[in-house]
Amino acid sequence: MEFAEYVTRQRPALMRFATVLTCQTWLAEDLVTDVLGRAFERWDRISVMAQPNAYVRRMVVNDYLSWRRRLARSSPRADVEPATEGLSDGADERAERDAMIRRLGGLPRKQRAAVVLRYYAGLPDEEIAAELGCKVTTVRSQISRALAALRIDLTTSAYQEIS
Amino acid sequence: MSDLRTLSDAFAELERQADAHPLPALPQPARPRFRLVPVAAAVGVLAAGAVWLVPNDNGGPRVGDPPTSSESATTVPGVPTTTDEAIRRLRTVLDGTATVDVTKATGEIVDESTTTEAYVDGEPAETELWNGLSLEGTLTAGGVTGGFDLQISASARGVVTMCDDSDDCVETTDPDGSRLAVGQWPTASGGVTYVVSLIRSDGVYFNMHVSNQRTPRGGSEVLSAEPPLTTEDMAAILTDPRW
Numbered sequence: 001m002e003f004a005e006y007v008t009r010q011r012p013a014l015m016r017f018a019t020v021l022t023c024q025t026w027l028a029e030d031l032v033t034d035v036l037g038r039a040f041e042r043w044d045r046i047s048v049m050a051q052p053n054a055y056v057r058r059m060v061v062n063d064y065l066s067w068r069r070r071l072a073r074s075s076p077r078a079d080v081e082p083a084t085e086g087l088s089d090g091a092d093e094r095a096e097r098d099a100m101i102r103r104l105g106g107l108p109r110k111q112r113a114a115v116v117l118r119y120y121a122g123l124p125d126e127e128i129a130a131e132l133g134c135k136v137t138t139v140r141s142q143i144s145r146a147l148a149a150l151r152i153d154l155t156t157s158a159y160q161e162i163s
Numbered sequence: 164m165s166d167l168r169t170l171s172d173a174f175a176e177l178e179r180q181a182d183a184h185p186l187p188a189l190p191q192p193a194r195p196r197f198r199l200v201p202v203a204a205a206v207g208v209l210a211a212g213a214v215w216l217v218p219n220d221n222g223g224p225r226v227g228d229p230p231t232s233s234e235s236a237t238t239v240p241g242v243p244t245t246t247d248e249a250i251r252r253l254r255t256v257l258d259g260t261a262t263v264d265v266t267k268a269t270g271e272i273v274d275e276s277t278t279t280e281a282y283v284d285g286e287p288a289e290t291e292l293w294n295g296l297s298l299e300g301t302l303t304a305g306g307v308t309g310g311f312d313l314q315i316s317a318s319a320r321g322v323v324t325m326c327d328d329s330d331d332c333v334e335t336t337d338p339d340g341s342r343l344a345v346g347q348w349p350t351a352s353g354g355v356t357y358v359v360s361l362i363r364s365d366g367v368y369f370n371m372h373v374s375n376q377r378t379p380r381g382g383s384e385v386l387s388a389e390p391p392l393t394t395e396d397m398a399a400i401l402t403d404p405r406w
Contacts, residue, residue, distance in 0.1 A: 011186060019181035020174050028181060093172070100165060100173040119167065120174050153164040 001052070003043045007036060010053055018060050021116050023105035035059045057121070058131050061113055065132070103150050111146040114139050242315060242367045242406065244272040246296050249315060253298065256403040261304035261391065263311065270296035272317045294318060295368070302373060307391040310378045316368040332358075340364040343402070345394045354385045359397040369401040 011032065018028035039046055039056050046052050104112060110132060117128045118139075129136045243249040246268035253263060272294055295316030302311040332346030344360040354376035361369040372379035373390045392400075 012182065015184065015186065016178045016181040019184070020177045023177065025180055025184040029184060029186075096165060096169050097172040097176055100169045101176060104170075104173055115170075116174075119170055150170065151164050152166060152170060 001047055003040050003047070006043075006047070006052065010056070011036065013053075014056065014060060017057060017116075017121065018064070020120050021061070021064055021113060023101060023112075031060055031063055035063055061117070061131055065109055065113060100150065107146050107149055110134075111142045111149070114142040115146045115150070118143060241363075241365060242272060242317060243296070246270065246298060249296055249298055249313070252406055253313065253400075256400050256405050261302055263298075263300055263302045265298050265300040267299040268297070272296060272315065299378070301377065301386075302391050304391040304396075307375075307387045307389065309386050309391045310372075310374045310376050310383065311392075312372050312379050314368075314370040316370075318366050318368065337364075341402075343398060345398060347394070354383075355390065357390050357392070357394045357397060359394055359401055361398075361401040369406075371397050371401060373397055 014032050014036075015028055018031045019025055022028050022031065035056060039059065046055055049055050104115070107115070113132060114128055117123045117131060118125070123131070125136045125139045128139045132139065134142075243252050246265075250263070250265055250268065257263065295314055297312065297314045299312040300310070301308055331348065332344060334342060334344040336342050341364045342362045345358075347355055347357045349355050354374055356372050356374040356376070356379045358370070358372050358379075360371075363369070373392045375387045375390045376385050377383035
């Protein structure tokens with residue numbers, strides 16, 4: 001696959017993933033643009049991988065967790081704002097959802113990445129551990145802490161917990 | 164208490180906002196490939212792309228702020244806390260084997276033990292402010308001149324891994340717990356930049372780039388065939404006890 005084709009196909013999904021990961025569209029845009037720039041430079045190697053998109057997504061996660069992103073986050077242009085129109089759910093649900101976004105945004109980065117990789121990307125803990133460069137037990141403890149901070153009670157969840 | 168459906172709703176809302184966000188132009192392939200872009204480089208990029216920025220109005224020190232005073236933060240052991248002190252110590256460490264012409268010096272290191280740290284879920288919250296300093300300029304050794312930059316931070320907190328998945332970076336851990344990463348990348352304009360990063364056992368973080376171009380970020384004139392220092396030279400500089 002040519003790089004331009006890859007970008008056309010995958011950039012919206014990467015932007016979504018990065019926004020969920022960062023809770024900030026400006027940072028997501030910055031992350032995706034920067035990562036795609038670097039992916040372009042090594043596209044000859046990435047394009048022949050079995051799962052190029054998984055590799056690029058991992059670059060996004062790594063970049064997000066890297067030191068220099070801590071600089072970027074100190075100069076936000078705009079945070080994600082709760083939507084105020086065009087929604088079909090009720091006020092209570094909207095408020096609960098927006099509160100969840102705020103709690104998600106307040107998590108330590110590694111905890112947030114673990115939660116997003118499990119519950120958004122749907123990865124098993126082993127893959128999350130590989131992406132985050134830590135042990136599976138660490139992933140589980142990070143997610144456990146994150147769920148507590150998010151005030152999520154799995155016993156009342158409508159969804160089955162993945163892995 | 165919430166449940167996973169609320170989390171899913173939050174993800175969906177963030178997706179909706181991502182979809183509503185205008186996509187930027189296609190990326191340009193001129194960015195360095197190493198994960199740990201120097202702070203000076205990051206500051207330069209941020210400064211050049213002012214459209215990405217709004218002023219940091221949280222009242223704290225900002226990245227790139229000049230030192231506020233030479234007497235501040237003198238209680239951080241084993242690390243220069245001002246750019247003037249960092250330049251002096253760098254010249255001491257170089258010990259005449261190389262000379263530096265510092266064209267840009269920013270930041271300072273403050274004593275974090277005197278600051279209040281927020282906690283999230285029982286863990287220290289991330290410190291969003293860069294507690295470090297940066298030097299940038301040219302370095303000459305053996306008649307060879309190239310660009311260099313050096314960043315020193317009081318803490319490497321948040322650094323998960325110093326190398327990315329590229330095969331041109333190697334990270335090692337010494338018996339004392341210090342971690343050293345050595346790598347290089349070709350710059351878009353035909354140069355090469357060496358990078359060495361060190362997390363000392365006391366947590367102090369060093370990151371140094373040396374290039375055969377005027378600036379290690381690339382995009383500048385090539386001054387010599389090779390960088391003026393080898394990665395071994397750079398590792399010796401960063402691990403020198405005289406810091």
